[in-house]
Amino acid sequence: xxxxxxxxxxxxxxxxxxxxxxxxxxxxxxxxxxxxxxxxxxxxxxxxxxxxxxxxxxxxxxxxxxxxxxxxxxxxxxxxxxxxxxxxxxxxxxxxxxxxxxxxxxxxxxxxxxx
Amino acid sequence: xxxxxxxxxxxxxxxxxxxxxxxxxxxxxxxxxxxxxxxxxxxxxxxxxxxxxxxxxxxxxxxxxxxxxxxxxxxxxxxxxxxxxxxxxxxxxxxxxxxxxxxxxxxxxxxxx
Numbered sequence: 001x002x003x004x005x006x007x008x009x010x011x012x013x014x015x016x017x018x019x020x021x022x023x024x025x026x027x028x029x030x031x032x033x034x035x036x037x038x039x040x041x042x043x044x045x046x047x048x049x050x051x052x053x054x055x056x057x058x059x060x061x062x063x064x065x066x067x068x069x070x071x072x073x074x075x076x077x078x079x080x081x082x083x084x085x086x087x088x089x090x091x092x093x094x095x096x097x098x099x100x101x102x103x104x105x106x107x108x109x110x111x112x113x114x115x
Numbered sequence: 116x117x118x119x120x121x122x123x124x125x126x127x128x129x130x131x132x133x134x135x136x137x138x139x140x141x142x143x144x145x146x147x148x149x150x151x152x153x154x155x156x157x158x159x160x161x162x163x164x165x166x167x168x169x170x171x172x173x174x175x176x177x178x179x180x181x182x183x184x185x186x187x188x189x190x191x192x193x194x195x196x197x198x199x200x201x202x203x204x205x206x207x208x209x210x211x212x213x214x215x216x217x218x219x220x221x222x223x224x225x226x227x228x
Contacts, residue, residue: 004158033215042119042204042218043159059215091158101147101208106158 002026004107006092012113013082021077021110025094032075033104034067037089046090049075050098082114117142119207121219129227134195136222138205139187145207148181148188149216153202162203163190195226 005024013019025032034046045059049069060066064082069075079086089111093104118141128134140148146167151159165172165179165188172179176195181188188207192199202223206216 040124040220042121042220043206043216044218045215048215056215093158101149101164103161106160108156108158 004092004094004105006090006107006110008110009108010111010113012115014115015084016081018078018080019082019112021079021090021112023075023077023092023094023107025073025075025092026096026105027073029094029096029105030072031095031097031102031104032069033093033095034075034077035091035093036061037091037109039088043091046077079112082112084114087112087114117145117207117217119205119217119219121205121222123222124220125223125225127225127227128195130195130197132195134192134199134224134226136190136203136205136224137187138189138207138219139185140207140217141186142207142209142217143186144209145217146183147208147216148179149206150179150190151204151206151218153204153221155201159204192224195224197226197228200224200226 007022030051032049035043047067048056064080067077089109091109093106095102095104121138149164152162153159176193178191202221204221205219208216
């Protein structure tokens with residue numbers, strides 16, 4: 001079946017511009033995560049959605065970052081007024097369970113480059 | 116919060132040899148420890164995980180060991196093959212609630228044919 005998809009695969013933007021990154025989770029998965037992977041680093045948790053519950057935004061690095069999930073499916077991560085330090089690969093994952101220890105299925109990521 | 120350290124950052128082995136990657140964690144409340152494999156251009160994929168009530172878990176050529184007293188856990192790959200070449204990440208976290216996993220910085224494994 002179809003896995004987690006993300007778009008675009010690559011995004012180059014200028015400093016100060018806003019960007020939107022999209023994630024399509026596996027159909028039926030109630031949990032959705034966003035992570036950031038900087039060069040040579042591990043995955044940094046950003047935000048977690050579970051069903052209709054309020055999202056866990058504890059990992060968002062600043063108020064320039066926001067995310068929404070419409071209809072319990074597709075999610076969009078928005079970065080406003082991008083900075084060069086925002087350059088990274090942004091990964092989305094989905095899971096069928098209610099705990100983050102349930103297997104997370106990752107998408108291929110969006111590579112963001114801020115010039 | 117949790118802090119996970121992973122070593123080595125790069126590892127090169129000959130095909131058929133064993134590979135060992137080690138991680139330490141700081142939060143004694145952590146009791147779930149997954150390992151992910153990330154191939155070039157793809158997202159990470161869960162390969163094995165272990166919970167604190169178990170000291171060792173095996174799945175074919177892959178095994179994970181956990182020492183909760185010392186707060187470290189390791190990934191062991193035996194009879195390595197070129198297709199094992201990838202970046203491997205460890206992670207740690209409590210297995211209840213909605214707290215997020217904390218990931219190590221990754222190990223790039225290269226298996227030389």
